[in-house]
Amino acid sequence: MDSDSEMDFHMMSTMTTACALMTIWLDKNNMLEESQEHQRNWTGAQAANAIINGPGPTCFNYIRMHKDAFFSLRDMIQEKSNLRGTFGVSLEEELVIFLHIISHNIKNRVMQHHFNHSGETISRHFNRMLNAVVLLQRDIIKPPRNGVPPEIMNSTRFFPYFKDCVGAIDCSHIPAMISIKEQAKWRNRKGFISQNVLASCSFDLTFQYVLAGWEGSASDSRILADALNKYYLVDAGFANAPGFLAPFRGVRYHLKEFRQGCQPRTKEELFNLRHSSLRNAIERAFGVLKARFPILKIASGYPLNTQVNIVAACCILHNHIINEKRDQELDFENNNDIGNGEDESEMHEDEGNESSEDENECDFRNESAAARREKQRWREFRLGLASAMWESYKLEQNIN
Structure with missing residues (x-):
């Protein structure tokens, strides 16, 4: 193979590789956009469920605790404050919203997008859950043992x-x-x-x-x-x-x-x-x-x-x-x-x-x-x- 043919071969190989990479990138980008569009259509309950029951470390990464600790906390809140979910927002979703905000310092307008709720709803449920968690202070923050x-x-x-x-x-x-x-x-x-x-x-x-x-x-x-x-x-x-x-x-x-x-x-x-x-x-x-x-x-x-x-x-x-x-x-x-x-x-x-x-x-x-x-x-x-x-x-x- 002469030098010109070899150069043409390398150029074609490079272009073929670039086209393949571009195709993969576009496919992934389309999949991401479809996933984001799908998430935008989620209800708050679906978003919370995806976090709690997500694969691997999803729950821990979003709310800083594992699934069993989450449900244990929910039960303690129910018992201590007699708090229950409201129309359209379950107690589990309310707790996920609160934990997600304090775990990542997420702003209200971002939470509106993630959970498909109004800013007033996000704020109201955040404060409700904050007050409920603070009520657990004497049960969880205890003086030293003997x-x-x-x-x-x-x-x-x-x-x-x-x-x-x-x-x-x-x-x-x-x-x-x-x-x-x-x-x-x-x-x-x-x-x-x-x-x-x-x-x-x-x-x-x-x-x-x-x-x-x-x-x-x-x-x-x-x-x-x-x-x-x-x-x-x-x-x-x-x-x-x-x-x-x-x-x-x-x-x-x-x-x-x-x-x-x-x-x-x-x-x-x-x-x-x-x-x-x-x-x-x-x-x-x-x-x-x-x-x-x-x-x-x-x-x-x-x-x-x-x-x-x-x-x-x-x-x-x-x-x-x-x-x-x-x-x-x-x-x-x-x-x-x-x-x-x-x-x-x-x-x-x-x-x-x-x-x-x-x-x-x-x-x-x-x-x-x-x-x-x-x-x-x-x-x-x-x-x-x-x-x-x-x-x-x-x-x-x-x-x-």
Whole structure:
């Protein structure tokens, strides 16, 4: 075959391949358009059924939970709020609409297209289901159980030193939409408008307590005074006080500071390292929560009270998913959208590394002598834990 014939052959082969690819693309495009046209003609009930009973991970991808967890949630809502479907919208469809919106932060006009309902219908059923889910808070977000948490009991790093610890506490800033005249007190120190959400969690990442709706400018200690009084691990944004065990200030603390192969050099550094490793559960819990429900990542245009309820509802659903699927509760932990919790801890990093031990206690200048003695006792308790850890660590590492 001469060179001209060979070139003609290659050109014809290329053109034939291009035509075949174009034919495949057109066929697929026509099929997609037909599918979209078919979906546009679906009723809301058909769209919801396609999500719930779709193949493979369809249900999980759309509403962040598997089919059995969905129906369990529906049953709990029926029992707790006696909620029933309305004319034209079943309870299942209503719940799918709500979960789909908060799982993907989908706008009302998009939901109108997906479920073939008016904007008023979508909004009404969203709010109905939001209120019903919030009613489940006391049933799903529960205080810590008695006994030593297994995550502590089964680790020589944590047991027996933290045997009386019941969980970890931290705050997370959730973007909020606030009227212009109110924005100053809702603007946090990173410069954006947010509500400061305080939460405690157990070491299996389930939330034990959630307090949403504080202004973004509110300090952690101020929020704490409005919330709890138990034995929890807290970070340097909180005062070390009875019931709240904070790290040593002015000492390396965050996990990333120990990731360069550096070993603890003092009892305070060892205490801070183990404290950080255990308290990291709350940062992971917030990370998984925000990955599951992206509506928490962007300020939404709902009324403030609705924004607050959305945070509570997402925490309730987070716990429900873990309780229903404990073998899959961390489906999102390996998701690329989730960090390792450092963004949350950095909210207090400067405070933890540079502040003095007494700086965070300025709010307690007028406290009684008895209260001051209690705080001193708590400091001594923390120092005793650090000393016991250090002695054991030296024996393990053959350190003199």
